[in-house]
Amino acid sequence: MSRFWSKTTKCITPYVPGEQPRDKKYIKLNTNENPYPPSTRVYDAIRDANNSSIRLYPDPDATELKSALSAYYKVGADEVFVGNGSDEVLAFCFPAFFNREDAICFLDITYSFYPVYAEFFGVDYKTVSLRSDFTVPLDDFPECTRGIFLANPNAPTGIALDVTEIEALVERLPNTLIIVDEAYVDFGARSMVEITKKHDNLLVVQTFSKSRQMAGLRVGYAIGNTGLIEGLKRIKNSFNSYTLDRIAQKAAVAALEDDQYFIRTCEKIIKTREDAAKKLMELGFKVLPSKANFLFISHDKFSGKEIFSGLKREGILVRHFPRPRIDNWLRITIGTDEEMNILIEKLKDLML
Template sequence: MSKFLSKEASRLAPYTPGEQPTDAQYIKLNTNESPFPPAPKVVKALSRAEVLKLNLYSDPTCGRLVEAIAKRYELQSENVITGNGSDEILAFAFRAFCGEGKGLAYADITYGFYKSQVALFGLDAKVIPLREDFTLNVDDYMDFPGTIVIANPNAPTGMTVSRVDIQRLLEADPDRVVIVDEAYVDFGAESCVPLIYRYDNLLVVQTMSKSRSLAGGRVGFALGSPELISALNRVKYSFNPYNVGRLSIVAGAAAVEDEDYFQTCTAAIRNNRKWTVRELEALGFTVLPSQANFIFAKSDKLPGGELYQKLKENGILVRWFDADRIRDYIRITIGSLEQMAALVDEIARLLEEV
């Protein structure tokens, strides 16, 4: 550790990203990316003329992108903010709505970025365990007076909370912000976007990394009341006004406008997920009910860490978390049907060797 590191920085808990190999030797099912290329409208929009504008700063308001998102979700521009991936939006939200006297509550098994941001901003946090079956019960959050963040669907489990339950949280205390992180909502879960006009304490965060094939473009956004969005912009303009690049603004707007491609890709992932679950269950796996573009599964024949390692040695990357309660599981991104068939075949072969 560097001798120049501050005490504050030494207390950080950095998020560990999934492996990103630079070669093409792996079937990559570890970071919940889309197996499909960006939409045709995105490719067309990223013209030479747009590239030649890279000598100029991007629009700090991200107007073109904001308008496209607002139209898609039947909201107004003042209900939308965009960011460099949803991680940046979450960071803005934690900075805006948490601090002295106002902590953050989140689940013990959820997206690891929340813990990292708590450490970065020095926030008080209440970590609330999921139930034994990995469900999140909103009754466990009812008495918490600060900001609440719920990944819905949750990661890495893929399990969901109903919109009705989120509504109960919103109504129980109108003076606290409830952040619903919907990074994976487009693969079958129930979005809370329809509640935005009814509850000014609801912030919905989404990303274009998964369902719109723009993980490398880094485009995230939040939807909420004008007051919440204004608070996020206050943080943004104190940190990085030009937070979304020119090409990402263009790509994001085009991706939102290519609705047919979006529907085709998300339907394919849902079908491939269903097929994969069926095949793994036939091999004796326990698979949690997922509405995301990944599944969380375990085998009684091979521990999670060993299965992860053997798959990696044979050219397939999945995600394994060396953590209490979930150590026996692996998280598997749903890719193309060909990729999933290769995974199932390799797992079947490994089980035969046990």
């Protein structure tokens, strides 16, 4: 505490990322990282960028990366914004599109950074409750809201909505900016990217951290109409001109180029997820139908906290959220088949 803290600093409750313990080697199934290494093209790109140009500022507009994303997603380069992870992109959405007197909306159970941003930027928010089966009641989003953050698939549940359902929301609320956070979309859900061309109130946010194995390099992006993208650029350039470093920009371009590897690793994770879901159900777990690289599970006979602690003792980290409605649930990242088999065996031991 310092006498120079602002009211904001005193009042905010910062986001708490999943733990990264250093006391011993864990099987890390707690932060939704990809179990596979990045594409070898990423290694090559980093090796090639490891030269004296490090002394020079990066391209503040990330021209090459934006053009690669624009070609990949078949949108204009001015319909793409890139930032330091999708977290930074989501953060920039607040000052870009919402005023202090505005109210925005998101689900009661969703990515827990949304309320932190809202508090930080002083934007009021309301939540819409998931149904008791954790599905999303899109019709409950009210009309008089300036913006909606919608994670699809939702986190930590993994449940996905159809493109047509979200488009119906976008059409029902034409004066609301719908920001669809697709951090996990590549693991079996369908993206809204194509639909951004039809609606000026739809912005899609994605990341290289999950499906492209690059959580360590911090690259995220948004796709939407040029006016929305221009707004994000104005905010970025009033905060930090260069948030994406040279090596991260080059590595991201390389990751996009290796589409085969991307497709193959996504398919592997989906297959591992389905196998693990089946085995967990055989152990008596409730397992929500997931389209993400994690499963959300609970058990009638053992509390979430109990299983979390038991697994941690056994060297396996998963994520437990001590929050209303979900404190008996665990979010388990999909690792390799081998890691998931160890998880299942340890769970069997714990439940004996």
